[in-house]
Structures are given as structure tokens and as C-alpha cells.
Amino acid sequence: MPGNGYFDHNATTPICAAAREAWIETSERMWHNSSSLYREAGMAKLRLEDLREELADALGIDEPERVIFTSGATEANNAVMRYFENVAISEIEHPCVRETAHALSILPVSETTGVVELEMVEALFLTKEELSLISVMAANNETGSIQPWQEIGVKCREAGVLFHCDAAQWFGKMDELESFGESCDFVTGSAHKFGGPKGVGFLTIPEDFDPDFALASGGPQEHQRRAGTEDLPGIAAMMAAFREKRLEPNSGLRDQFETDLAEKIEGVKFVGQAGQRLWNTSMFVVPRESNLKWLVRLSRAGFSVSTGSACSAGKGNPSHVMEAMGLDFDSMSRVIRVSSGHDTTADDWSALLGALVECDREFLSLE
Ligand code: PLP
Numbered sequence: 001m002p003g004n005g006y007f008d009h010n011a012t013t014p015i016c017a018a019a020r021e022a023w024i025e026t027s028e029r030m031w032h033n034s035s036s037l038y039r040e041a042g043m044a045k046l047r048l049e050d051l052r053e054e055l056a057d058a059l060g061i062d063e064p065e066r067v068i069f070t071s072g073a074t075e076a077n078n079a080v081m082r083y084f085e086n087v088a089i090s091e092i093e094h095p096c097v098r099e100t101a102h103a104l105s106i107l108p109v110s111e112t113t114g115v116v117e118l119e120m121v122e123a124l125f126l127t128k129e130e131l132s133l134i135s136v137m138a139a140n141n142e143t144g145s146i147q148p149w150q151e152i153g154v155k156c157r158e159a160g161v162l163f164h165c166d167a168a169q170w171f172g173k174m175d176e177l178e179s180f181g182e183s184c185d186f187v188t189g190s191a192h193k194f195g196g197p198k199g200v201g202f203l204t205i206p207e208d209f210d211p212d213f214a215l216a217s218g219g220p221q222e223h224q225r226r227a228g229t230e231d232l233p234g235i236a237a238m239m240a241a242f243r244e245k246r247l248e249p250n251s252g253l254r255d256q257f258e259t260d261l262a263e264k265i266e267g268v269k270f271v272g273q274a275g276q277r278l279w280n281t282s283m284f285v286v287p288r289e290s291n292l293k294w295l296v297r298l299s300r301a302g303f304s305v306s307t308g309s310a311c312s313a314g315k316g317n318p319s320h321v322m323e324a325m326g327l328d329f330d331s332m333s334r335v336i337r338v339s340s341g342h343d344t345t346a347d348d349w350s351a352l353l354g355a356l357v358e359c360d361r362e363f364l365s366l367e
Contacts, residue, residue, distance in 0.1 A: 060181030113275025144281025153183025
């Protein structure tokens with residue numbers, strides 16, 4: 001049995017010790033409604049605003065009120081997409097962007113790197129005068145492909161178009177967080193992707209943005225942007241996880257795994273390998289049998305992997321990301337995604353490799 005066979009961190013992560021402690025401490029000591037007027041409520045309000053300031057600071061944002069705490073990335077992305085009429089999104093956005101956007105244009109990605117090309121963004125400015133917003137994620141949840149969000153942000157500024165960046169897969173995995181404030185107008189994050197609890201996240205909005213923009217109405221919370229009693233324990237836990245998880249990216253273990261896998265399983269193909277990817281993600285097409293068969297066998301052996309994103313996995317239809325990467329229907333049914341965490345060791349990766357090789361041997365023997 002492996003030490004840690006969980007390789008689905010892009011779907012969600014286990015809550016880390018610091019987040020759990022912060023959640024318990026805040027629930028026990030600061031459970032009062034921060035909108036009430038007595039002393040304890042005031043303390044809760046102060047804590048909330050401190051946490052907002054801390055997050056704004058980390059993002060390179062001078063005005064903390066530009067940060068809205070939300071229930072996660074879906075709510076945040078939905079709100080932005082519903083608000084704007086004429087937007088351009090990349091071909092590989094998460095369904096919560098893709099299915100909500102009033103998309104005027106779709107930016108394609110390169111089939112080898114999985115990355116949006118800057119020239120395509122520039123071309124948009126020339127041809128789409130009515131464009132109000134561009135949305136490109138920081139890193140893709142399925143392939144791990146890192147997008148040129150800083151550069152796109154700069155180009156949007158120059159063109160006077162707003163820029164939204166879904167950073168749900170970037171936060172807690174990668175650095176350069178201050179660049180978000182510099183280059184993005186809207187930024188989305190989600191706590192459960194980096195060791196925080198589920199059901200908490202954030203959205204940043206531009207300074208002095210339309211006062212009518214609100215994620216929920218009926219109360220003054222979140223500086224009038226999202227009514228409803230704030231989840232202070234969840235927010236404190238998210239920030240505790242955030243403090244813990246800002247490590248330097250190191251893709252060495254993943255890279256070694258891919259080299260070994262290519263050597264041991266003939267015909268395995270990696271998706272998006274030619275581009276820059278998150279250090280923890282590997283997506284590959286196995287040479288035989290459906291990915292579900294692999295998944296079931298791996299699960300029995302103690303390894304949790306994915307057949308794509310959690311969202312498309314349950315639906316049984318091909319992922320738009322795989323389509324964008326030029327995979328044919330047959331290859332799509334053989335795609336496996338593995339995504340590690342900060343605690344995944346070299347031994348865990350070797351054990352996963354061993355289990356994959358074992359599966360392949362078993363399938364080969366049945367042919
Ligand atoms: N955006 C991306 C890139 C994601 O990977 C996810 C999670 O799968 C989401 C948005 C949705 O996040 P949440 O679960 O916080 O709603």
C-alpha cells in the first residue's frame with residue numbers, strides 16, 4: 001500500500017493542519033455575527049478586515065475593499081461572466097466560465113503547449129471593438145498548462161479592455177502573486193485547491209467598479225458586494241492554508257515520473273508537455289484500454305487519479321480541454337491525469353509508476 005496514493009490535488013486537496021486549527025480557533029472564539037454592534041462582533045469584523053487586507057497585500061492590491069470573499073471559484077467566475085455582455089474566453093476555461101460567459105470570441109490554444117497565443121489576443125483588439133472583457137485562466141486544471149496571464153493583462157490594459165483571470169489552480173501552488181494586482185482586474189481563487197476548506201474563495205474587482213455589481217443582495221456585507229453573514233472561520237482557514245502553501249515550484253518529481261513512464265510503458269503520450277505546466281500535473285494517454293478501467297484498478301491498489309477534470313469526469317462526455325488539445329475521440333477515452341500535492345514524495349511517485357506499469361502488464365496479458 002502506498003504512503004500517499006492521492007494524485008488528484010487539482011480536483012481538491014485535504015485540509016491542512018494550519019487551516020483546521022484556524023477554523024476551530026475562529027469558530028470557538030469569533031463565532032459572533034460581524035455585522036452586530038457589541039464588542040465581540042467588532043472583534044470578528046476586525047479579524048475579517050485584517051484577513052482581507054492580508055490577501056489584498058499578497059495580491060499586490062492597495063485597496064482591500066477590492067477583495068470579496070466568496071463561496072469558491074464557481075460563484076466568483078459566474079458573477080463576472082454574468083455581468084459582462086461581450087467577452088472573449090480561452091478555449092480551455094473551466095465550465096463555470098465557459099457555460100456562463102456571453103462569449104463573443106473563443107481564443108484557441110496551441111495543441112502542443114496548451115497555451116493561448118498572444119497574437120490571437122492582439123488580433124481580438126483589432127477586430128472586436130465591442131469587446132468588454134477577456135477571461136483567461138492562470139493555469140489549466142486538466143493539463144496544468146500555464147497561460148501568459150501577465151502578458152495578456154498588460155495588453156488588455158493598453159487596449160482599455162478589462163481582464164479576468166481564474167487563478168483557482170495557481171493559488172497555493174505558484175508564486176508571483178503580486179503580479180495579479182498589477183495585471184488583472186478580476187482574479188478568482190478557491191481555498192480547497194490549496195489545503196483550505198471547501199466552500200470558500202475570493203474574487204477581486206477593479207477599483208471603484210460599478211456599485212451595482214454584487215454577488216448577492218440584501219445586506220451590507222463584503223462592502224455591499226455580497227450580502228450574507230460571512231464565513232469567518234472558513235476565511236481564516238483559507239488564509240492559514242495560504243500562508244503555509246506558498247512554496248517554490250519544483251517540477252523535478254513529476255518530470256522524472258514522466259521520463260520513467262515513457263520508458264516503461266511503450267506508446268504512452270503526454271498532453272501539453274511541450275509548454276510550461278504546473279509543477280504537480282501530468283496528463284497522458286495510455287496505449288490500451290479505457291481510462292476508467294485503469295482508474296478502477298489503480299483505485300483498488302490505493303491510488304486516486306483522474307480521467308480529466310472532476311467536472312467532466314462524472315458526465316461521461318469528452319472534455320473540451322482535450323478537444324482543444326487536438327485529441328481524437330479514441331485518445332480521449334484513454335486519458336489519465338495525475339496531480340500531486342506539496343507532501344507527495346519521490347517514493348509516492350515511484351509507487352504510482354509501479355502501479356501503472358502493473359496495470360499495463362495486466363492489460364497486455366489479456367490481449
Ligand atoms: N476554476 C478552476 C480552474 C478549477 O479548477 C475549479 C475547480 O475545479 C473551479 C474553477 C471551481 O472551483 P470551486 O470548486 O471553488 O467552485
